Amino acid sequence: MNISNEALSTGDMNTLLGSSVAGLNPDDIADITILRDAAATALYGARAMNGVIVVSTKKGRPTAGQAKVSYSGNFSRYIKPNYSQFDVLNSADHMAVLVEMMNKGYFEMPGMINGSSGGPIAKMYSQLYNYDPVTNTYALKNTPEERNAFLERYANSNTDWFDVLFKNSLIQEHSLSITSGTDRTQNYASVSYLKDEGVTIGNSVERITGNYRLNFKMGKKISAELLTSGSVRNQRAPGTKDTEADVVYGSNFRNFDINPYNYALKTSRILTPYDENGNLEYFRLNYAPFNIINELNSNYLKLNVVDYKVQGRIDYKIIP
Secondary structure (H helix, E strand, O other): OOOOHHHHHHOOHHHHHOOOOOOOOHHHEEEEEEEOOHHHHHHHHHHHOOOEEEEEEOOOOOOOOOOEEEEEEEEEEOOOOOHHHOOOOOHHHHHHHHHHHHHOOOOOHHHHHHOOOEOHHHHHHHHHHOEEOOOOEEOOOOOHHHHHHHHHHHHOOOOOHHHHHEOOOEEEEEEEEEEEEOOOEEEEEEEEEEEEOOOEOOOEEEEEEEEEEEEEEOOOOEEEEEEEEEEEEEEEEEOOOOOEEEOOOOEEEOOOOOOHHHHHHHOOOOOOOEOOOOOEOOEEEOOEEEOHHHHHHHOEEEEEEEEEEEEEEEEEOOOO
16 A cells, blocks of 8 residues: 555544554564565565565464463553643743733734634633623723733643643553464464553554464475454544645644644643633634534544455475
């Protein structure tokens, strides 16, 4: 399968669905070989012009009549990133800069209210225009005291987006294999189970694989092989949009990126995921209300993939 650089950097549906190794048990891998230049094109044609990675799986071997059973298990844990690793303004410092810009006339009220995006300053201006004809009052009085009181909550929010969007979750992997055989017949069978709860609130994957390989000799010159493998994978990932390439700077980007890692680094800590009442709080993005938690819960890719493969081969040695 030919995959572009944009697809590899995005994690889009085609890449996740068409992955050649997503259903492969790592404990079944015996060898990985990189073929380059003529060695690759001679076997795989024009598709191998940039090289080929050949993954060879394990096969049975003579065991003197006794089967060999192997088990491997792995438990690991994700650790949340934290802002101490990055140079990012806290909410008080950022709000101080915004208030200074506002006091010096940098933010125009009509532009902030009708702009394509806006945070607490835009919300404050909207409240100043929110008139209730019944009570003959505005939602927010246009006084320094009222404005400062409105912005104070955001100045003190200091939202830890890494804590909001990431999890200290557990990964567990289990693999069981059986090897047996004689000089004429060798068997290899394996099963594996993987459960990854994901490092972010929008990711998780669960996978079961099975593999059976039979090698046997039917004479001095003829041998055969039968290989069957299958996997069931249930995966969830944040929704994606096709990337756009910037040929000038050589970068790939998406206008509506909801990657939690990018969001935690690029989003101000004055923004809050929840309002005073514990409800999701929305700010304007691309002229629409936006909340990253709501987006991850409603805009996602859900994959239910079943792969099954059967291969057979017969070798005949014509001459020594």
